[in-house]
Amino acid sequence: MQFADRLNNVETSAIRELFKLLGKPGIISFAGGLPSPKTFPVDAFAKACEVVLGHDGAAALQYAVSEGYAPLREAIADLLPWNVDPDQVLITTGSQQALDLIAKVLIDEGSRVLVETPTYLGALQAFTPMEPQVVAVDSDDEGVLVDDLTAKVGSGADKARFLYVLPNFQNPTGRTMTEARRAAVAAAALKTGVPVIEDNPYGDLWFDTPPPAPLTARNPEGCIYLGSFSKVLAPGLRLGFVVAPKAVYPKLLQAKQAADLHSPGFNQRMIAEVMKDGFLDRHVPTIRALYKSQRDAMLEALAKHFPDSNQQPDTNLTWNTPAGGMFLWARLPVGMKAVDLLPFAVDKGVAFVPGAPFYADHGDERTLRLSFVTPSVEEIHRGVAALAAAIKERQGI
Amino acid sequence: MQFADRLNNVETSAIRELFKLLGKPGIISFAGGLPSPKTFPVDAFAKACEVVLGHDGAAALQYAVSEGYAPLREAIADLLPWNVDPDQVLITTGSQQALDLIAKVLIDEGSRVLVETPTYLGALQAFTPMEPQVVAVDSDDEGVLVDDLTAKVGSGADKARFLYVLPNFQNPTGRTMTEARRAAVAAAALKTGVPVIEDNPYGDLWFDTPPPAPLTARNPEGCIYLGSFSKVLAPGLRLGFVVAPKAVYPKLLQAKQAADLHSPGFNQRMIAEVMKDGFLDRHVPTIRALYKSQRDAMLEALAKHFPDSNQQPDTNLTWNTPAGGMFLWARLPVGMKAVDLLPFAVDKGVAFVPGAPFYADHGDERTLRLSFVTPSVEEIHRGVAALAAAIKERQGI
Numbered sequence: 001m002q003f004a005d006r007l008n009n010v011e012t013s014a015i016r017e018l019f020k021l022l023g024k025p026g027i028i029s030f031a032g033g034l035p036s037p038k039t040f041p042v043d044a045f046a047k048a049c050e051v052v053l054g055h056d057g058a059a060a061l062q063y064a065v066s067e068g069y070a071p072l073r074e075a076i077a078d079l080l081p082w083n084v085d086p087d088q089v090l091i092t093t094g095s096q097q098a099l100d101l102i103a104k105v106l107i108d109e110g111s112r113v114l115v116e117t118p119t120y121l122g123a124l125q126a127f128t129p130m131e132p133q134v135v136a137v138d139s140d141d142e143g144v145l146v147d148d149l150t151a152k153v154g155s156g157a158d159k160a161r162f163l164y165v166l167p168n169f170q171n172p173t174g175r176t177m178t179e180a181r182r183a184a185v186a187a188a189a190l191k192t193g194v195p196v197i198e199d200n201p202y203g204d205l206w207f208d209t210p211p212p213a214p215l216t217a218r219n220p221e222g223c224i225y226l227g228s229f230s231k232v233l234a235p236g237l238r239l240g241f242v243v244a245p246k247a248v249y250p251k252l253l254q255a256k257q258a259a260d261l262h263s264p265g266f267n268q269r270m271i272a273e274v275m276k277d278g279f280l281d282r283h284v285p286t287i288r289a290l291y292k293s294q295r296d297a298m299l300e301a302l303a304k305h306f307p308d309s310n311q312q313p314d315t316n317l318t319w320n321t322p323a324g325g326m327f328l329w330a331r332l333p334v335g336m337k338a339v340d341l342l343p344f345a346v347d348k349g350v351a352f353v354p355g356a357p358f359y360a361d362h363g364d365e366r367t368l369r370l371s372f373v374t375p376s377v378e379e380i381h382r383g384v385a386a387l388a389a390a391i392k393e394r395q396g397i
Numbered sequence: 398m399q400f401a402d403r404l405n406n407v408e409t410s411a412i413r414e415l416f417k418l419l420g421k422p423g424i425i426s427f428a429g430g431l432p433s434p435k436t437f438p439v440d441a442f443a444k445a446c447e448v449v450l451g452h453d454g455a456a457a458l459q460y461a462v463s464e465g466y467a468p469l470r471e472a473i474a475d476l477l478p479w480n481v482d483p484d485q486v487l488i489t490t491g492s493q494q495a496l497d498l499i500a501k502v503l504i505d506e507g508s509r510v511l512v513e514t515p516t517y518l519g520a521l522q523a524f525t526p527m528e529p530q531v532v533a534v535d536s537d538d539e540g541v542l543v544d545d546l547t548a549k550v551g552s553g554a555d556k557a558r559f560l561y562v563l564p565n566f567q568n569p570t571g572r573t574m575t576e577a578r579r580a581a582v583a584a585a586a587l588k589t590g591v592p593v594i595e596d597n598p599y600g601d602l603w604f605d606t607p608p609p610a611p612l613t614a615r616n617p618e619g620c621i622y623l624g625s626f627s628k629v630l631a632p633g634l635r636l637g638f639v640v641a642p643k644a645v646y647p648k649l650l651q652a653k654q655a656a657d658l659h660s661p662g663f664n665q666r667m668i669a670e671v672m673k674d675g676f677l678d679r680h681v682p683t684i685r686a687l688y689k690s691q692r693d694a695m696l697e698a699l700a701k702h703f704p705d706s707n708q709q710p711d712t713n714l715t716w717n718t719p720a721g722g723m724f725l726w727a728r729l730p731v732g733m734k735a736v737d738l739l740p741f742a743v744d745k746g747v748a749f750v751p752g753a754p755f756y757a758d759h760g761d762e763r764t765l766r767l768s769f770v771t772p773s774v775e776e777i778h779r780g781v782a783a784l785a786a787a788i789k790e791r792q793g794i
Contacts, residue, residue, distance in 0.1 A: 001592045001645055002558055004505045004527070037455035045458070049446035058434035061442070061631035093490050093635075093657040100656045104526050108401045109506075125655040129501050130401070161399055195398045234458035236662040238490075248398055258522040259497045259656070260490040265633040267661060 006129045028383035030370040031351040033171065033326060036294075037374075039287045040234045041274065048273035052266065060266040066257045067091070068241070069268035075275050076227070076241050082217035088243050090252055093263045095201055095228040095240030099126035101255040102197060102224060105248070106161045107132045112154050114163040116144050118358035118367070120171045120199065123164055135160070136360040141320060143167060143177035146184045153192040162195040162224075168203040168211045169325025172358045172369040176323055179212040186218040193222075201228040201240075204284050206324035207292040221245050224252075229271055231326070232284050237267040291326065291373050294380060298328060298372040301384035317391060319370075326373045329355070331366045333395060338368040341390060350386040403526045425780035427767040428748040430568065430723060433691075436684045437631045438671065445670035449663065457663040463654045464488070465638070466665035472672050473624070473638050479614035485640050487649055490660045492598055492625040492637030496523035498652040499594060499621060502645070503558045504529045509551050511560040513541050515755035515764070517568045517596065520561055532557070533757040538717060540564060540574035543581045550589040559592040559621075565600040565608045566722025569755045569766040573720055576609040583615040590619075598625040598637075601681050603721035604689040618642050621649075626668055628723070629681050634664040688723065688770050691777060695725060695769040698781035714788060716767075723770045726752070728763045730792060735765040738787060747783040 052060050067073065068091025077084040092098045099122065107113060107130035115123070117136040127134060138148040144165060153160050165185070167177035177185070189196050198215045216223035220243075228240040244252050256262070302309075302319055309316040319330040332338060338354035345352065355367025375383055449457050464470065465488025474481040489495045496519065504510060504527035512520070514536040524531060535545040541562060550557050562582070564574035574582070586593050595612045613620035617640075625637040641649055653659070699706075699716055706713040716727040729735060735751035742749065752764025772780055 001503060001642075002556070003648055004501065004503055004508075006505070007502065007648055007651070032460070034460050037459055040455060040458040042450055042454035042458065045454070046447070046450045049450065050443070053439055053443045053446065057439035057442075058437055059633075061437040061439065061633040062434055063429070063431050063627075063632045093660075096655075097657040104401065105404065106398060106401055108403070111401075122655075122658070129652065129655060159399070230460075234663075235460045236456075236458040238657060238659070238661040245398075251400055251404055254404070255526065258493075258519075258526060260494040260635060261519070262635070263490075264635040264661060264664060266631075267664065 006131055026349060027346065027351050028349055028375050028379045028386065029351045030372070030375070030383055030387075031353050032374060033353075033371050034374050035231055035235060035326070036290060039290060041279075041283055044274045044279065045234070045270060048270045051273050052269040056269060060269045062265065064262050064265040066253055066262045068263060069265060069272060072268045072272040073241075075272055076243075079280075080225075080243065081213060082220060084220075084243055088246060088249055090242045090244065090249065090256060091263045091268055092240045092242055092256065093260055094230060094235070094238040095199065095226045096122055096126060097256075097259065098226045098240055098242045099123050099199075101242070101252050101259065102162075103127045103130040103132075104255045105251045106195075112158055112160040114149065114152055114160045114194070115360050116165055116170070117360070118172055118355060118363070119164065119360060120166055121358050123199065124360060132161070134360040137163070141173075141175050142181045143170070143175065144185060146181075146188045149185065150188050150192060153194050160194050162197050163189060164197045164199065165215065166199045167215060168200055169205060169322055169327070171202070171325075172327055172353070172355060173329040174320060174322030174325055174327040175329070176211055182212050182215055182218070186215050189215075190219055190222060196223040197226070198223055199226045201226070201231050202325040204232050204280075205288060205291055205326070207288060207295065208323065211324065216243065224248065232280060232287065233271060233274060237271065239263060239267055239271055288324075291324075294372045294375075294377060295322065295328065297377040297380045298370065298384060301381045302330075305384055305388035315395070317388070326371050328370045328372060330368050330370055331364070332368065332391065334366070336391070336394060337365040339365065341394060344394060345387055345390040348386040348390045350383040350390070352387070403528055423746060424743065424748050425746055425772050425776045425783065426748045427769070427772070427780055427784075428750045429771060430750075430766075430768050431771050432628055432632060432723070433687060433770045436687060438676075438680055441671045441676065442631070442667060445667045448670050449666040453666060457666045459662065461659050461662040463650055463659045465660065466662060466669060469665045469669040470638075472669055473640075476677075477622075477640065478610060479617060481617075481640055485643060485646055487639045487641065487646065487653060488660050488665055489637045489639055489653065490657055491627060491632070491635040492596065492623045493519055493523060494656065495623045495637055495639045496520050496596075498639070498649050498656065499559075500524045500527040500529075501652045502648045503592075509555055509557040511546065511549055511557045511591070512757050513562055513567070514757070515569055515752060515760070516561065516757060517563055518755050520596065521757060529558070531757040534560070538570075538572050539578045540567075540572065541582060543578075543585045546582065547585050547589060550591050557591050559594050560586060561594045561596065562612065563596045563598075564612060565597055566602060566719055566724070568599070568722075569724055569750065569752060570726040571717060571719030571722055571724040572726070573608055579609050579612055579615070583612050586612075587616055587619060593620045594623070595620055596623045598623070598628050599722040601629050601677075602685060602688055602723070604685060604692065605720065608721065613640065621645065629677060629684065630668060630671065634661075634668060636660060636664055636668055685721075688721075691769045691772075691774060692719065692725065694774040694777045695767065695781065698778045699727075702781055702785035712792070714785070723768050725767045725769060727765050727767055728761070729765065729788065731763070733788070733791060734762040736762065738791060741791060742784055742787040745783040745787045747780040747787070749784070
């Protein structure tokens with residue numbers, strides 16, 4: 001068979017291939033980005049199944065409209081901190097599908113698309129089949145730098161189709177865009193007329209204080225907002241959503257229809273049922289508390305094994321302190337590549353994700369992503385010890 | 398926002414827009430193509446939910462591999478009537494997603510793609526965003542005509558990327574490809590080297606005798622086979638599958654990863670649990686019996702209201718006799734367009750789908766699709782009476 005040219009740019013997903021490694025017995029994984037299964041409200045789902053199949057079984061199991069289950073769309077609109085009409089909410093098969101739909105609707109071959117440095121690998125993978133020219137905007141630990149954003153928007157036929165950002169506890173870096181940066185980015189986007197795709201799967205998982213208001217809340221007509229139930233309820237139901245301006249919504253809906261007709265009505269009803277009576281208000285704080293304790297354990301273990309990190313960053317692992325979410329971003333000593341270290345780390349019993357694939361252009365090969373949410377506190381300590389041992393062995397220490 | 402050029406060819410889905418009409422109170426719908434909710438094994442699903450969440454809840458609710466749940470892939474391979482390795486089975490979010498993935502993997506802008514006349518509208522909608530040149534192969538009531546197929550395969554850069562066929566109880570026509578035609582089409586595809594995409598959502602829904610063996614069974618290396626649980630269990634779980642040659646599988650898998658990471662693991666486990674112990678062998682015959690009785694009711698009602706159809710086809714509705722599936726194909730009297738009749742029919746209390754959108758090129762505007770599976774026998778009689786009244790009124794009879 002003759003494959004489409006667009007596949008020339010596609011490589012097998014590093015993320016998905018990593019999922020297979022997780023099956024290796026005894027490995028402590030900082031790699032996967034899987035929510036902790038301790039946070040899945042299994043009993044609430046079991047009860048919801050009973051209610052949905054008992055009261056609404058035929059409808060839950062039938063074909064349904066592409067927009068999504070109306071009560072779920074209303075519940076989502078109610079949750080969001082700006083004025084959202086439920087008619088602007090499109091239910092998607094995970095928020096990954098939203099990225100696929102956006103790519104189809106907004107990207108032509110060669111279109112300029114702006115992303116953070118680094119950015120979510122799954123977004124790059126969703127955009128790639130539509131063959132954009134992906135341009136990385138310089139970023140610091142608060143997100144994209146406004147001057148570089150403005151410089152890279154382009155003009156005329158080469159004007160960027162959108163800026164893709166993940167402002168809260170970003171995947172992969174765990175960083176958060178400050179209020180001042182959000183205001184500046186929103187203003188620059190408005191001024192240059194570049195649409196913003198705001199991806200927010202982790203925003204509810206803050207540890208001490210909620211993050212600043214979304215970019216979309218500042219300019220709803222210029223933004224497409226993506227949310228997900230994967231991190232606050234469970235990823236295995238594959239439900240996310242898009243909030244789009246009314247001019248864009250019908251295009252996304254057409255793409256959704258062609259892609260999978262609609263997301264499972266049964267799953268949508270289960271989520272809507274579980275969300276009733278303020279369940280998320282009681283449940284999400286338990287996730288925050290768990291993840292915060294695990295982040296703290298990872299910070300503690302890193303400080304213990306790399307006590308000289310602040311004084312001698314070139315010969316140590318360095319890392320940041322995420323204020324929420326699932327990931328911490330680290331950097332190996334000078335001269336050491338994460339991808340080369342990985343097999344030695346796996347040999348010592350710990351896995352992580354090398355950071356380079358998350359860069360749209362020249363990856364920083366010293367970087368790595370550490371997820372602190374799946375392993376237990378005890379495993380986090382053992383895993384960091386194993387990581388430290390692998391690094392020191394490679395350093396000949 | 399600047400939309401992608403590919404949207405210029407996309408129109409709102411007629412199928413999906415029709416779903417909205419179905420909510421109109423009192424309308425008897427021959428339009429939707431929805432399986433009868435009477436056939437949904439709600440109790441079996443309720444039991445399966447309990448088992449899945451009780452024994453395997455954390456895994457069912459977690460992220461999972463893109464290929465699909467291994468026991469379900471094995472069960473599918475076991476069901477198929479040729480030698481299938483479970484590693485060739487990819488679980489999709491409904492078989493509509495399989496069409497989207499195939500389009501991404503096999504279609505370049507301008508690629509020649511061959512389809513039946515008429516063909517499944519949802520396939521045209523899935524292919525369109527990749528901007529193929531869709532070529533309709535002349536077809537009779539047994540499917541594509543081999544001479545025209547061979548004539549339209551093309552060569553060199555213009556060689557057809559694939560032939561898309563739905564050999565069993567086709568949507569929209571209800572027709573079935575005979576054994577002789579399958580053998581001839583398979584031979585022609587092999588000889589010209591054109592891959593076959595074989596879509597088989599309805600094959601299990603035969604009324605008197607099973608249909609002939611799939612085209613894929615005759616040449617597994619040259620075919621991609623699509624199946625679905627939507628018609629034998631329930632569409633609301635959105636689960637289908639692709640069986641692909643080993644050289645093609647990794648490409649489809651990459652496209653799947655980028656599209657939605659994976660189909661819901663919870664739903665996959667529910668289906669696998671329900672399928673245990675030969676459930677389909679007991680359940681599917683009940684669907685066949687129900688749909689056969691409803692097809693018979695529609696044939697009887699049509700014969701009653703159009704008794705002169707055989708003698709005077711130009712001034713009567715004419716129709717075929719599907720041997721399975723969900724649809725019957727009909728043709729209005731000379732000079733009458735289905736799309737013009739529809740509002741008058743809805744006014745009389747009955748809905749159908751005009752046939753023209755199912756044609757890749759010049760649609761036969763007299764044709765219409767009648768689904769006989771959702772309404773009851775009594776409603777079928779009333780609906781056909783209403784349809785006949787609308788036609789006769791338009792004829793001035």
